[in-house]
Amino acid sequence: MTNSIRDITQDSQCIFVIGSNTTEQHPVIGTKIRRAKRHRGAKLIVADPRRIDLTSYADLHLRHKPGTDIALLNGLMHVIIREGWQDEAFISERTESFDELREVVEKYTPEVTSQITGVPAKDIEEAARILAECRPGALLYAMGITQHTVGVANVMSCANLQMLLGNMGVPGGGVNPLRGQNNVQGACDMGGLPNVYPGYQRVTDPDKQQKFEAAWGVPVSKQVGLTVTEMLKAAEEGQVHCLYIIGENPMVSDPDLNHVRYSLQQTEFIVVQDLFFTETSQFADVILPAASFSEKYGTFTNTERRVQRVRKAVEPPGEAKPDLWIITELARRMIALGAVTPSQDAPHAGWDYRELTEVMDEINQLNPIYAGITYRRLEEGAQLQWPVPHKDHPGTPILHVGQFSRGLGRFAAVDHVPPAELPDEEYPLMLTTGRVIYHWHGGEMTHRARNLEAMYPEALVEINPKDAKKTNIEDGALMKVASRRGEIIAKAQVTDRVEPGLIFTTFHFAEAAANFLTNPALDPQAKIPEYKVCAVRIESVQAGDGIN
Amino acid sequence: MPIVLTINGQKVAAEEGTTILEAARDVGIHIPTLCHHPDLSNVGACRMCVVSVEKQRGLQTACTTPVSEGMVVDTQSEDARATRKFLLEMLLSDHPNDCMTCEVNGDCLLQDLVYDYDVAWPEYNGLRHTYPIDPDPNPFIFIDRNKCVLCSRCIRACQEMQNRDVWSFAYRGFETKLVAGADQFLLDANCESCGQCVAYCPVGALYDKMSLKTGRAPSVSKIRTTCSYCGVGCNFDLNVRDNRIVRVTSAPDAPVNGMALCVKGRYGYDYVHHPDRVTQPLVRAKWLDAKQIRQRVADGTWMVANVAEKRVQPAGNGIDSIVPDTFIQTDWNAALDVVSHKFAEVKKSMGGDAFALLASAKCTNEENYLFNKFTRQVLGTNSIDHCARL
Ligand code: SF4
Ligand code: SF4
Ligand code: SF4
Ligand code: FES
Numbered sequence: 001m002t003n004s005i006r007d008i009t010q011d012s013q014c015i016f017v018i019g020s021n022t023t024e025q026h027p028v029i030g031t032k033i034r035r036a037k038r039h040r041g042a043k044l045i046v047a048d049p050r051r052i053d054l055t056s057y058a059d060l061h062l063r064h065k066p067g068t069d070i071a072l073l074n075g076l077m078h079v080i081i082r083e084g085w086q087d088e089a090f091i092s093e094r095t096e097s098f099d100e101l102r103e104v105v106e107k108y109t110p111e112v113t114s115q116i117t118g119v120p121a122k123d124i125e126e127a128a129r130i131l132a133e134c135r136p137g138a139l140l141y142a143m144g145i146t147q148h149t150v151g152v153a154n155v156m157s158c159a160n161l162q163m164l165l166g167n168m169g170v171p172g173g174g175v176n177p178l179r180g181q182n183n184v185q186g187a188c189d190m191g192g193l194p195n196v197y198p199g200y201q202r203v204t205d206p207d208k209q210q211k212f213e214a215a216w217g218v219p220v221s222k223q224v225g226l227t228v229t230e231m232l233k234a235a236e237e238g239q240v241h242c243l244y245i246i247g248e249n250p251m252v253s254d255p256d257l258n259h260v261r262y263s264l265q266q267t268e269f270i271v272v273q274d275l276f277f278t279e280t281s282q283f284a285d286v287i288l289p290a291a292s293f294s295e296k297y298g299t300f301t302n303t304e305r306r307v308q309r310v311r312k313a314v315e316p317p318g319e320a321k322p323d324l325w326i327i328t329e330l331a332r333r334m335i336a337l338g339a340v341t342p343s344q345d346a347p348h349a350g351w352d353y354r355e356l357t358e359v360m361d362e363i364n365q366l367n368p369i370y371a372g373i374t375y376r377r378l379e380e381g382a383q384l385q386w387p388v389p390h391k392d393h394p395g396t397p398i399l400h401v402g403q404f405s406r407g408l409g410r411f412a413a414v415d416h417v418p419p420a421e422l423p424d425e426e427y428p429l430m431l432t433t434g435r436v437i438y439h440w441h442g443g444e445m446t447h448r449a450r451n452l453e454a455m456y457p458e459a460l461v462e463i464n465p466k467d468a469k470k471t472n473i474e475d476g477a478l479m480k481v482a483s484r485r486g487e488i489i490a491k492a493q494v495t496d497r498v499e500p501g502l503i504f505t506t507f508h509f510a511e512a513a514a515n516f517l518t519n520p521a522l523d524p525q526a527k528i529p530e531y532k533v534c535a536v537r538i539e540s541v542q543a544g545d546g547i548n
Numbered sequence: 549m550p551i552v553l554t555i556n557g558q559k560v561a562a563e564e565g566t567t568i569l570e571a572a573r574d575v576g577i578h579i580p581t582l583c584h585h586p587d588l589s590n591v592g593a594c595r596m597c598v599v600s601v602e603k604q605r606g607l608q609t610a611c612t613t614p615v616s617e618g619m620v621v622d623t624q625s626e627d628a629r630a631t632r633k634f635l636l637e638m639l640l641s642d643h644p645n646d647c648m649t650c651e652v653n654g655d656c657l658l659q660d661l662v663y664d665y666d667v668a669w670p671e672y673n674g675l676r677h678t679y680p681i682d683p684d685p686n687p688f689i690f691i692d693r694n695k696c697v698l699c700s701r702c703i704r705a706c707q708e709m710q711n712r713d714v715w716s717f718a719y720r721g722f723e724t725k726l727v728a729g730a731d732q733f734l735l736d737a738n739c740e741s742c743g744q745c746v747a748y749c750p751v752g753a754l755y756d757k758m759s760l761k762t763g764r765a766p767s768v769s770k771i772r773t774t775c776s777y778c779g780v781g782c783n784f785d786l787n788v789r790d791n792r793i794v795r796v797t798s799a800p801d802a803p804v805n806g807m808a809l810c811v812k813g814r815y816g817y818d819y820v821h822h823p824d825r826v827t828q829p830l831v832r833a834k835w836l837d838a839k840q841i842r843q844r845v846a847d848g849t850w851m852v853a854n855v856a857e858k859r860v861q862p863a864g865n866g867i868d869s870i871v872p873d874t875f876i877q878t879d880w881n882a883a884l885d886v887v888s889h890k891f892a893e894v895k896k897s898m899g900g901d902a903f904a905l906l907a908s909a910k911c912t913n914e915e916n917y918l919f920n921k922f923t924r925q926v927l928g929t930n931s932i933d934h935c936a937r938l
Pocket of ligand 1: 645659
């Protein structure tokens with residue numbers, strides 16, 4: 001997030017939520033949005049193909065078809081420019097390529113936009129007016145924007161809109177991706193990505209390569225590594241021989257599960273380190289029992305880049321150990337076996353950490369955005385949001401104040417491109433996927449939290465009454481959903497939360513995981529699969545029929 | 549321009565619009581309250597905060613009365629003290645004498661006030677409510693209306709913080725009763741089980757059902773930490789007794805969320821103690837020495853494992869059931885030996901790019917840093933990723 005939860009909920013005049021079912025996925029932010037709307041009078045616009053909890057609080061619900069976000073955003077920008085509502089001062093001082101944007105959005109008249117998105121033209125006009133009148137405004141998005149083959153372009157469009165309105169670098173504004181898992185931000189910040197070292201330093205940048213070679217005392221690989229999806233493919237093709245998986249369950253969370261299964265079967269040696277025996281553990285050669293968040297010390301970084309303490313409350317069960325211990329132990333053994341021989345002169349060659357603070361010290365040295373984040377400061381109550389470039393720096397609650405990190409903000413105009421797979425005769429419906437408040441991700445934790453499980457014990461498929469009637473599917477009855485890749489059987493929930501032609505389900509349940517159906521088509525840059533749209537057909541099932 | 553007033557003989561400066569209660573608390577003068585909470589609107593329902601103000605008739609409720617220039621306030625006047633004591637007697641006259649076994653014993657505003665004002669349990673037993681205890685089937689929120697002091701904190705918490713408007717008072721006078729929706733069950737009344745109403749209840753009328761009989765405030769230790777579910781980063785206190793998490797309580801000073809939590813953060817902690825937890829390293833038999841397996845299983849340090857329903861259990865016919873793919877429950881030394889030897893051998897024969905690693909959004913920053921270092925320094929590849937995209 002460029003901004004913080006606090007300034008968004010306290011200072012924005014308008015909150016624009018697109019592609020985020022905030023109430024179910026980031027519940028406490030959802031609570032705060034409702035509060036801003038009801039008790040402070042902020043405007044709320046929600047763009048979502050489904051009727052979700054927030055839409056009942058919204059001033060305006062833009063119910064666009066899945067996969068038409070760019071068209072919708074371009075349509076809004078068209079009206080803003082047509083009416084001359086853009087922030088000229090901001091555009092001329094802080095941005096470039098505005099003319100390109102103007103040219104591209106020219107053709108997205110409310111009528112054209114309406115045709116692509118299904119949103120009435122008058123709602124597009126109205127939304128543009130609210131956005132223009134109520135500044136500063138914050139834009140919030142989540143996987144509904146990124147999980148598309150055009151995910152990166154979607155994100156650019158969000159940024160275009162906010163720059164056009166001058167909503168960047170100010171309290172109550174910004175482009176604010178809500179990050180999913182508790183420490184997905186931290187995992188990215190710490191180099192858990194194939195193309196960057198900790199702190200987003202590129203692995204292809206010779207200066208950075210030298211920096212890490214000097215720090216760790218070894219030559220480093222000069223090539224960008226593989227992404228999750230590429231790893232599985234490489235394993236299948238015999239290039240990757242060993243997979244080491246910590247706390248992830250690709251057998252539920254990756255697209256096209258039938259294919260994932262095949263890849264895992266082909267892999268020679270798999271190590272899985274987790275709390276539970278997961279669907280992925282079935283394919284493991286070695287399983288290492290890990291400690292939970294309540295059994296270890298450390299820090300997590302939240303969606304607004306805030307680094308916070310995690311503290312041990314109980315002992316891990318049996319022989320389970322914190323991941324930190326396990327990784328360190330393995331590294332030491334590998335070095336002892338001569339698998340690598342780090343130069344003893346390098347300052348961070350070794351693995352002999354006596355205290356957690358020594359790991360943080362090393363992070364301070366090597367990750368510039370964490371340079372000033374120390375345990376001492378956190379314990380003293382400092383509120384630190386990165387970048388924190390040195391130990392006296394107060395942290396950065398709002399990014400891009402006065403200047404973008406790249407200098408001028410560039411309008412990257414983009415055109416609407418339809419999703420990779422659209423309904424056709426054979427697969428006439430569109431499936432979109434998401435989450436519910438009671439479950440989390442593959443459900444490894446929430447299926448074992450007894451009352452969360454009691455609240456939502458099985459997969460449901462939302463289907464519009466019209467489609468249900470057409471296919472003879474009754475509320476609560478079993479139905480089959482099939483795509484080109486696989487099929488699942490789950491209970492139907494007949495509801496107008498989805499429009500005719502659209503069905504919705506979650507990926508929380510391994511038995512009926514949506515990802516047997518989803519399309520692994522990737523965004524070419526971000527390599528994110530298109531979870532939000534694929535084509536399916538449905539039929540009713542008699543109980544006991546065809547379940548395998 | 550700040551306003552100057554006098555509280556208990558002390559000159560106090562306060563901004564216009566502050567209440568007597570806030571002005572007093574700012575300078576460390578304590579005024580008892582029951583229905584007031586700094587996060588919520590002030591309704592003046594309980595009158596526990598009454599104070600005497602010179603030149604004004606009757607007592608004023610400090611939580612709702614704004615300060616004015618030259619005001620002279622006495623928080624401990626005889627009148628105020630007597631009124632508070634009377635109010636407490638009234639409350640006790642319709643309250644169960646339950647502190648001994650009550651969940652909030654030691655963490656209860658009513659109990660504290662009764663103690664401070666030395667109110668005796670009323671001998672006279674008049675009309676008392678006998679509401680059913682725990683009448684709501686929802687799995688999270690325990691209700692005992694007999695202990696409700698009608699302060700409306702839960703109503704305001706749900707309305708103003710959570711914006712769900714579940715709770716309200718129905719009926720009048722002695723019959724006044726806290727109800728969900730139109731006197732429905734919580735889950736039928738738009739409740740999302742966030743537990744905020746419980747967190748704001750000053751007494752034991754609302755409590756976390758999962759934590760009944762698991763330990764009370766004085767017998768648990770509280771450990772401040774950050775939630776393990778979503779990226780909002782809520783902070784809360786894990787309440788621990790005998791090495792078990794028995795409850796999650798709000799931390800009012802949590803930077804992101806204050807008192808607010810969602811159903812997962814507040815009530816989704818029991819997975820930590822689930823019997824499905826893997827507690828010993830497991831290695832497939834084919835990676836171990838057959839003779840060693842036999843020895844270690846015989847001496848009881850290892851076990852032939854069978855995984856059924858995702859739970860690791862001893863295999864029925866032990867040693868005889870072993871096939872190459874059987875999981876053997878081993879020890880750390882053996883498991884790490886297998887992994888490090890295999891990794892070292894593959895690295896030597898095929899180089900770093902024969903490895904691919906998935907880091908975890910569940911791990912700490914420190915762990916993710918080390919995993920990145922392990923990938924890039926020890927194995928010598930950049931093939932590390934995680935589920936950020938998914
Ligand atoms: S709610 Fe408070 S006063 Fe009432 S029984 Fe429980 S501890 Fe005692
Ligand atoms: S649990 Fe939350 S939503 Fe339910 S009544 Fe209490 S405050 Fe309202
Ligand atoms: S309590 Fe709920 S909203 Fe807060 S971090 Fe945890 S999962 Fe997210
Ligand atoms: S605290 Fe002031 S009336 Fe209740």
